[in-house]
Amino acid sequence: MNQLLEFIKDNIQITYILILSIFVGVEVIKSIPAVLHTPLMSGANALSGVVIVGAILVMLHSDPNDFIALTLGFLAVVLGILNVVGGFAVTHRMLQMFKKKK
Amino acid sequence: MSVLLSVIYLIATVTFVLGLNKLGHPETAKKGNLIAAFGMGLAIIGTVFIHDLEVPTIIYVLIGAAIAIGSIIGWLIAVKVEMTKMPELVSLFNGFGGASATLIGLVEFSKNVDNTMQATTIVSGIIIGGITFSGSLIAWGKLNGSLKSVIKLPQHNVINNLFFIAVIALAIFMISTGVYNPILLYGLLIGGLVYGILFVLPIGGADMPVVISLLNSLTGIAAAITGILYNNMVMLVGGILVGSAGIILTIAMCKAMNRTLTSVIFGSFTASKDISGTNKTLGSIKNATASDTAIMMNYASNVVIVPGYGLAVAQAQHVIHELEEILTGKGVNVKYAIHPVAGRMPGHMNVLLAESNVDYSILVEMEDINPHFNNTDVVLVVGANDVVNPAAHNDASSPIYGMPILDVENAKHIVVNKRSMNAGYAGIENELFYNSKTSMLFGDAKAALTELVGELKNM
Structure with missing residues (x-):
């Protein structure tokens, strides 16, 4: 418990950002027509690929002789970018179909 | 962390919020996706190049290779896969x-x-x-x-x-x-x-x-x-x-x-996956042919189509649009009733029908269409089951009891297209099929609808 309080004290900005982001997420998503649920889910899924930034950081910090760290980092980058590129491309393809005929 | 990278991250974060927000509106959704993708690209490039670490070239090569491999595979999967496999x-x-x-x-x-x-x-x-x-x-x-x-x-x-x-x-x-x-x-x-x-x-x-x-x-x-x-x-x-x-x-x-x-x-x-023994008191079903259905629809003034997962499986989204256009040409008022969880994902049906250019404005959501089933002459249920199962209203023992459904049983006639009498995804019997107003049009959705379109063209 003390350590948690200590962490919050040391990272007060992060804590604020964390909590405010939750509200932003809820507000931004709220009241979305059911039509867009699937593309939205797909787009949000692409965004969760932001974890790739961490994967790149792992590789940048790796010792070139640390084979295990490099392999895991390499895999993490591949999987992360798959999530990003695949996610955005699929969302784009879905939305491409929403043409309004008038 | 350098100031430049912090600014890049800030911009990326803003694009994420804006992108998600725009994704929630039909007119701006495409733009929203592109904005977020742009921000993501910026964040990735910034992370790779802006830092004060001494990084050996080999690491850059590996990062570049990983990004290239993942991007190509991701892109290929995303572009190649059929729309029905989206979820x-x-x-x-x-x-x-x-x-x-x-x-x-x-x-x-x-x-x-x-x-x-x-x-x-x-x-x-x-x-x-x-x-x-x-x-x-x-x-x-x-x-x-x-x-x-x-x-x-x-x-x-x-x-x-x-x-x-x-x-x-x-x-x-x-x-x-x-x-x-x-x-x-x-x-x-x-x-x-x-x-x-x-x-x-x-x-x-x-x-x-x-x-x-x-x-x-x-x-x-x-x-x-x-x-x-x-x-x-x-x-x-x-x-x-x-x-x-x-x-x-x-x-x-x-x-x-x-x-x-x-x-x-x-x-x-x-x-309650156990469905055996529940179908004994349900009575008998009535078969319909494509031409029966075509005649019924031809003389109807209001037709509602209820698409479900069967439509997606059979890739019948184009032929159903053709059916809708023919009926509209004959002066029939056609609408699609979209249950929020029809298919395997919310909005699944919308995506699918949008693919075949169905006009956005005739896709009607459940709450809006339910009061209109009383004035509907023919309901065509294509590959949907649980979302039209009246057990949700009147059978307290049913596992889907209480789930909001499309009240298709209020229409004058119901035609259900299904491949067989097998139960739906929830694995339960559907008494709608045994209703005296219901006729069953068995067969693969694409084949059955193509036949139906053919019959209607000859009328």
């Missing part, structure tokens, strides 16, 4: 994101094991990432049909919970000892993966969309946790946005099915 694809990509978070944790744990707070974030990242990875793969397998049955251990809730507690206990032990032990670390990884499997395997029926949405949200949380570890704002905010978006979507879906999240996870829905 499982989202699940698959989601699993990859979770796996990425787990791998990061595996590398970082040995470096940060002595710092309790850091170790806690890393361990949570490994567990959550592992659960999303294996869980998403199971969901993917279930949706594409390679994992058909609902596999359930006896007392699965108790087993799952005990297992989860064991995983958490192991995590706490690892953090409190503050010693790096690779065996425990990989044990934890396996624990997370196994829990993901145990978590999704028993969930079946119509609940799969909810699970995908929940797992999607978990991946966001895993990304955010990794962001805390690196003190990286773009990961933190991006991850949290996805986390809360996923939760809101999950709740919206649960509401549409009149279920609570706990009942989805702990499964009262799928508990």
Whole structure:
């Protein structure tokens, strides 16, 4: 418990950002027509690929002789970018179909 | 961190919020997706090149290769896959994101094991990432049909919970000892993966969309946790946005099915898989031919089409649009009734029908169309089952009791196109098929509708 309080004290900005982001997420998503649920889910899924930034950081910090760290980092980058590129491309393809005929 | 990189991350974060917001409106959705993608690209490029580390060239080469390989594979899958396979694809990509978070944790744990707070974030990242990875793969397998049955251990809730507690206990032990032990670390990884499997395997029926949405949200949380570890704002905010978006979507879906999240996870829905013996008092069914149906529709003034997963499976979205155009040409007022969870994902039907250029304005949502079934002459149900099952209204013992449905039984005639009398995804009998107003048009949706279109053209 003390350590948690200590962490919050040391990272007060992060804590604020964390909590405010939750509200932003809820507000931004709220009241979305059911039509867009699937593309939205797909787009949000692409965004969760932001974890790739961490994967790149792992590789940048790796010792070139640390084979295990490099392999895991390499895999993490591949999987992360798959999530990003695949996610955005699929969302784009879905939305491409929403043409309004008038 | 350099000022430039901080600014880039800030811009990326803003594009994420703007992008998600624009994704929520039909007119701006495409732009929103592109904006967010642009921000993501910026964040990735900035991360690779802007830092003050001494990085050997080989590392850059490896990063470049990894990005190239992943991008090409991701792009190819995204472009090649059929529109009907969208839900499982989202699940698959989601699993990859979770796996990425787990791998990061595996590398970082040995470096940060002595710092309790850091170790806690890393361990949570490994567990959550592992659960999303294996869980998403199971969901993917279930949706594409390679994992058909609902596999359930006896007392699965108790087993799952005990297992989860064991995983958490192991995590706490690892953090409190503050010693790096690779065996425990990989044990934890396996624990997370196994829990993901145990978590999704028993969930079946119509609940799969909810699970995908929940797992999607978990991946966001895993990304955010990794962001805390690196003190990286773009990961933190991006991850949290996805986390809360996923939760809101999950709740919206649960509401549409009149279920609570706990009942989805702990499964009262799928508990009654037993359908034998329930169909004895239902009476007989009436068969219809394509020409019967064509005549009925030709002389109708209001027709409502109820699309379901069968439409997607048969790839019949184009032929149904053709049917709709012919009927409209004959002066029939045609609408589509879209149940919020028709198909395998909310909005699945909309995406599919949009693919075949169906006008957005004649897709009517459940609450808006239900009062109009009284004035509807013919309802054509194509490959939908549970979402039109009156048991949701009048059979308190039914597992879907209380779920809002499309009240098609109020229409004058109902034509149901199905491949066979097999039960729907929830695995229960549908008395609508035995209604005296209902006729059954058996066959693959595409074949049956093509025949129907042919008949209508000759009239």
